[in-house]
Amino acid sequence: MGPPGLPPGSAGIGLRAPHYAEILERRPALGFLEVHSENFFCAGGAPLDWLERFRAAYALSLHGVGMSLGSADPLDERHLASLESLVRRFEPALVSEHLCWSSFAGRHANDLLPLPYTEEALDHVVGRIEQVQERLARRILVENVSSYVQFAHSTIPEWEFVAEAARRSGCGLLLDVNNVWVNSVNHGFDAHRYIGAIDPGMVGEIHLAGFERAGELLIDTHGARVSADVWALYGAALARFGPRPTLVEWDTDIPALGVLLDEVRMARSHLAPVVPASAQLA
Amino acid sequence: MTSLARAQEEFLERILDARGTAPSQGIEVYRRNVRASLGGALAAAYPVVRRLVGHAFFDEAAIRYTCSNPSRSADLHDYGGSFGAFLEAYEPARKLAYLPDVARLEWACHESHHAAGAPAFDLAALRRIGVGELGEVRFRLSPATRLTRSSHPIAAIWEANQPPRDGTPARLEGPDHVVVRREKLVVRVERVDAAEWTLLAGFAAGASLDAASAALAPGDAQRVLAASLARFVRDGVVCGFAMPAADA
Numbered sequence: 001m002g003p004p005g006l007p008p009g010s011a012g013i014g015l016r017a018p019h020y021a022e023i024l025e026r027r028p029a030l031g032f033l034e035v036h037s038e039n040f041f042c043a044g045g046a047p048l049d050w051l052e053r054f055r056a057a058y059a060l061s062l063h064g065v066g067m068s069l070g071s072a073d074p075l076d077e078r079h080l081a082s083l084e085s086l087v088r089r090f091e092p093a094l095v096s097e098h099l100c101w102s103s104f105a106g107r108h109a110n111d112l113l114p115l116p117y118t119e120e121a122l123d124h125v126v127g128r129i130e131q132v133q134e135r136l137a138r139r140i141l142v143e144n145v146s147s148y149v150q151f152a153h154s155t156i157p158e159w160e161f162v163a164e165a166a167r168r169s170g171c172g173l174l175l176d177v178n179n180v181w182v183n184s185v186n187h188g189f190d191a192h193r194y195i196g197a198i199d200p201g202m203v204g205e206i207h208l209a210g211f212e213r214a215g216e217l218l219i220d221t222h223g224a225r226v227s228a229d230v231w232a233l234y235g236a237a238l239a240r241f242g243p244r245p246t247l248v249e250w251d252t253d254i255p256a257l258g259v260l261l262d263e264v265r266m267a268r269s270h271l272a273p274v275v276p277a278s279a280q281l282a
Numbered sequence: 283m284t285s286l287a288r289a290q291e292e293f294l295e296r297i298l299d300a301r302g303t304a305p306s307q308g309i310e311v312y313r314r315n316v317r318a319s320l321g322g323a324l325a326a327a328y329p330v331v332r333r334l335v336g337h338a339f340f341d342e343a344a345i346r347y348t349c350s351n352p353s354r355s356a357d358l359h360d361y362g363g364s365f366g367a368f369l370e371a372y373e374p375a376r377k378l379a380y381l382p383d384v385a386r387l388e389w390a391c392h393e394s395h396h397a398a399g400a401p402a403f404d405l406a407a408l409r410r411i412g413v414g415e416l417g418e419v420r421f422r423l424s425p426a427t428r429l430t431r432s433s434h435p436i437a438a439i440w441e442a443n444q445p446p447r448d449g450t451p452a453r454l455e456g457p458d459h460v461v462v463r464r465e466k467l468v469v470r471v472e473r474v475d476a477a478e479w480t481l482l483a484g485f486a487a488g489a490s491l492d493a494a495s496a497a498l499a500p501g502d503a504q505r506v507l508a509a510s511l512a513r514f515v516r517d518g519v520v521c522g523f524a525m526p527a528a529d530a
Contacts (some may be wrong), residue, residue: 038357038432043425044394046467063397065354072287079356106289109297110361112313115287124286148308151289186308217307 004060005204006032006093006245011267013260014063014249020050023255027057029105030264032093034061041082051090061085061247062095062207063174064121066108067132069142070115070125080135087136094205094245095176096141098130099125099165116151117161122168129169141204142166143174146182146211146220153270157182158198172204175244178226182211182218189231200241208267209249210232219264223252226263228236298352319350323358324365327392330405330443331365331385335375341371359396363389380434387436387471388464390428394469397426402519408523415525417492421485421511424521426464429482437473463519477502478510485520 010031047072100112144162166173184191210224248263292451297312321344332340353361366385377409436457440450459479461472477498484494495503516518
């Protein structure tokens with residue numbers, strides 16, 4: 001379904017406004033750029049013009065933060081239509097959403113909220129992923145989210161829920177290794193067991209980002225360098241899955257572009273040993 | 283209601299309730315995230331208001347606003363359109379009488395920035411309209427055009443607070459009749475006179491050229507139709523026109 005994805009050894013960054021002009025001027029060698037789909041739902045103007053220029057120079061990944069896949073509300077028709085037209089216009093290599101919910105009864109938290117890990121929620125979210133895939137006529141990736149609370153009535157470990165959602169719906173996984181690490185600390189499970197529960201064939205992309213500590217909790221702020229623990233977990237993930245397109249995200253206190261490019265170099269140093277030479281890109 | 287729906291309803295209630303102490307550190311993280319998302323959206327849409335009142339004052343107003351105005355869209359660019367109306371009733375801002383209208387102007391700019399583009403005005407088609415029928419022409423404003431007005435010098439205040447300006451407005455008196463338009467991709471804020479503004483407001487309401495000009499004083503109408511209308515066409519304030527459907 002859909003256009004081919006990215007070479008498995010690709011490394012890219014989340015594209016954020018403070019870096020727009022510099023990236024177009026410097027054209028750093030990046031396997032792809034990823035944007036938040038909703039930032040380009042507007043009817044016209046400068047945002048879409050920027051995206052056209054980036055698309056002309058780089059492979060693109062559209063990463064949604066607002067589909068609210070797991071919400072008990074019906075899928076938002078207007079949201080789906082906006083995403084569909086964006087996908088049609090920009091022909092991205094990857095399209096992803098989050099395995100979470102963010103709205104109920106029409107009210108939006110504009111945040112990625114965790115699901116209760118139950119059979120009921122699993123059935124629900126699988127049906128919704130299928131709806132989105134049918135609408136877009138392509139396979140999407142869904143991303144595991146970081147979380148700071150758990151539902152007392154959850155009956156399924158998170159890693160089984162995530163793997164099962166992908167298996168039943170036929171979607172791929174965007175495995176956020178930082179989120180696995182953050183949740184393993186916040187909820188007290190073994191991060192390596194999580195990685196071990198994921199079928200390599202399901203993983204279409206990996207995310208890396210930095211967290212910050214606040215008391216007992218690790219907070220997924222996307223506001224720091226990738227931690228040593230997460231680099232180690234990433235290495236273990238690549239050893240299990242093989243090379244996978246990898247993205248570095250930074251969203252709060254966005255640093256100079258050079259810092260992100262450093263993190264990309266670090267990701268490449270992990271990817272290189274597992275990438276077949278013929279598949280290397282950028 | 284399913285148990286999933288019930289769990290989501292309760293959870294959302296807890297994290298959108300920004301007052302009082304959070305029941306757990308985890309819930310507090312979500313409350314902070316929501317505040318940061320919505321507050322960030324307001325700060326991005328209202329940079330001039332934020333500069334005028336200072337960051338601390340703005341952040342407090344933003345928290346008050348977000349408590350009574352939940353987000354209704356997954357697209358944060360849709361959030362905050364009623365902030366001007368909120369400021370009108372916000373007691374701590376009472377002395378800054380111009381603030382609500384400056385906010386309304388900023389929202390007009392925000393909408394203009396994200397609006398659809400428009401094709402070039404078809405002048406040849408307009409020339410084909412007979413002189414006798416010109417009064418029936420209904421001019422169409424561009425999707426990125428917005429009209430706003432105030433008894434305060436909002437255009438001067440807005441302009442004085444664009445970086446790197448120091449915030450000192452060139453005029454201290456209103457009223458200001460303002461057209462927000464987009465030139466290629468850049469949003470422009472322009473002060474026009476009351477007659478020009480009234481003509482455009484007529485077009486925005488769907489009035490014909492005759493009906494829109496009838497709202498102007500005779501001397502004004504002649505001047506505005508002779509010079510201003512051509513300028514509005516040239517600058518893309520107006521992007522097209524329609525004729526009323528022929529009677530069946």
